[in-house]
Amino acid sequence: MNFRPRELATAAILAVAACLTGIGFVHPAKAQNQSPQAQVAAAKAATAQGLTAGEFFKNVTTSTLKGLTPSDFLGAMGVMTAAVGYDCSNCHPGAGTDKFDWVTDTIPQKKTARKMVEMVAAVNRQNFSGAQQVTCWTCHHGLDLPTTSIALDKLYGEPNDEKRDIVATGEGVPSATQILDQYIQAMGGAQKLSALKSFIATGHSEGYAGLGGSGVFQILAQAPDRRGMWINFPNHPDRGISAWTYDGKTGWISQPRSLLGIWELNGSDLAGAKLDSVLAFPGQIKTAFPNWRVGPEDTLHDSAVFVVQGSGPGGLLGTFYFDKQTHLLARYVRQTPSPVGRISIQQDFDDYHDVNGIKFPFKYSFLWLDGRFTAIISDVKVNVPVDAAKFTKP
Numbered sequence: 001m002n003f004r005p006r007e008l009a010t011a012a013i014l015a016v017a018a019c020l021t022g023i024g025f026v027h028p029a030k031a032q033n034q035s036p037q038a039q040v041a042a043a044k045a046a047t048a049q050g051l052t053a054g055e056f057f058k059n060v061t062t063s064t065l066k067g068l069t070p071s072d073f074l075g076a077m078g079v080m081t082a083a084v085g086y087d088c089s090n091c092h093p094g095a096g097t098d099k100f101d102w103v104t105d106t107i108p109q110k111k112t113a114r115k116m117v118e119m120v121a122a123v124n125r126q127n128f129s130g131a132q133q134v135t136c137w138t139c140h141h142g143l144d145l146p147t148t149s150i151a152l153d154k155l156y157g158e159p160n161d162e163k164r165d166i167v168a169t170g171e172g173v174p175s176a177t178q179i180l181d182q183y184i185q186a187m188g189g190a191q192k193l194s195a196l197k198s199f200i201a202t203g204h205s206e207g208y209a210g211l212g213g214s215g216v217f218q219i220l221a222q223a224p225d226r227r228g229m230w231i232n233f234p235n236h237p238d239r240g241i242s243a244w245t246y247d248g249k250t251g252w253i254s255q256p257r258s259l260l261g262i263w264e265l266n267g268s269d270l271a272g273a274k275l276d277s278v279l280a281f282p283g284q285i286k287t288a289f290p291n292w293r294v295g296p297e298d299t300l301h302d303s304a305v306f307v308v309q310g311s312g313p314g315g316l317l318g319t320f321y322f323d324k325q326t327h328l329l330a331r332y333v334r335q336t337p338s339p340v341g342r343i344s345i346q347q348d349f350d351d352y353h354d355v356n357g358i359k360f361p362f363k364y365s366f367l368w369l370d371g372r373f374t375a376i377i378s379d380v381k382v383n384v385p386v387d388a389a390k391f392t393k394p
């Protein structure tokens with residue numbers, strides 16, 4: 001297997017794959033003899049036994065990472081990798097080739113990273129009552145060696161528009177209920193939306209970094225909480241099928257170029273997949289989170305937006321950017337916690353069209369730690385039968 005550096009960067013995320021092959025990582029020779037299915041089965045058995053990353057992996061010792069599930073541990077690897085602008089092989093020799101060694105500490109950067117994990121935990125404990133205010137990103141911002149002085153062209157240039165994860169309390173803004181109601185109204189109204197039981201949106205994906213380009217793209221959903229997102233390449237069957245599915249209970253990701261290729265979600269990403277499925281039906285948005293708050297008014301692509309944030313069990317966060325004029329949803333970011341920084345997935349929506357009285361975004365972008373694509377939708381069918389296989393294991 002060969003990975004271009006940037007592509008591998010989030011193999012961790014793609015690689016809950018990696019996570020699930022944990023046993024494979026620990027015993028590379030054995031891994032090569034085991035089918036991916038056998039590896040998944042082994043990893044699931046380990047998770048079912050409640051094994052922590054510290055128990056499951058060979059050489060995982062940091063105070064905050066060793067207690068995670070193996071799956072969430074690999075999510076944390078993805079966050080660290082992105083934060084310092086690395087790919088896995090910058091800390092793990094041979095990562096992305098057949099001669100990988102995840103266990104060894106021969107690369108100094110890996111040893112430094114372990115110290116950094118403890119440092120981050122200590123800083124938060126000693127200064128922020130253990131709340132995760134400081135992460136790898138706080139200092140590194142995509143550089144392996146953080147900068148120390150402000151660049152003057154930045155100081156006198158565009159203001160920094162990076163957003164904090166937890167939105168501050170907005171003053172003089174409508175309540176969350178008002179904003180969500182305006183959204184429901186703008187999408188077609190509660191009555192029409194409650195009559196929406198299924199849909200199939202079809203289009204093509206526009207490529208980014210070799211992923212997803214010129215594929216046939218489909219989102220299929222069945223109320224209340226089943227969703228499948230599929231990309232395939234009729235002219236290049238060798239590129240395989242990318243898919244993200246959730247059937248109301250279990251979730252799967254298929255990424256042919258990732259380490260495992262296909263894996264079942266078993267960490268906090270399962271809660272994320274469920275959230276996406278519930279939100280596929282906009283009339284349900286208020287039920288997506290038990291708690292909502294509204295941040296200060298903001299701008300996104302030069303348009304004024306209301307920012308509404310939902311928080312749920314296990315530190316799950318959903319941040320929604322509603323256009324102030326149209327009340328339509330422009331962006332939705334979901335985040336799950338890890339000790340080194342939150343794991344984020346962003347979805348952008350644009351070019352809304354009316355389909356049978358309900359608004360659908362005809363431009364859709366999906367961004368995660370290891371990739372992104374944009375899909376241009378050309379056809380939406382509502383209340384049509386959807387093959388249940390589209391929600392289960394790809």
Ligand code: HEC
Nearest residue numbers: 012018057058059060061062065077086088091102113114
């Ligand atoms: C900046 C350095 C760094 C990068 C980049 C990095 N890791 Fe790690 N990795 C570590 C450290 C440090 C540990 C040990 C953590 C501990 O002791 O808690 C580790 C441990 C692991 C382990 C456990 C191995 C074992 O059995 O002991 C796996 C698997 C792993 N990493 C996978 C990945 C993957 C996949 C990527 C790319 C997405 C990646 N790592 C990127 C630093 C890194």
Ligand code: HEC
Nearest residue numbers: 080084109112113116117120135136138139144145146340
């Ligand atoms: C408080 C700021 C801060 C935080 C937070 C932080 N780092 Fe660092 N990190 C540094 C500084 C400063 C250096 C450079 C030290 C030097 O030059 O000797 C560094 C160096 C490193 C290096 C070595 C780079 C090289 O090329 O030698 C790695 C790897 C690294 N950090 C990973 C991480 C990871 C992973 C996290 C999150 C768990 C993290 N850092 C959090 C400040 C930070």
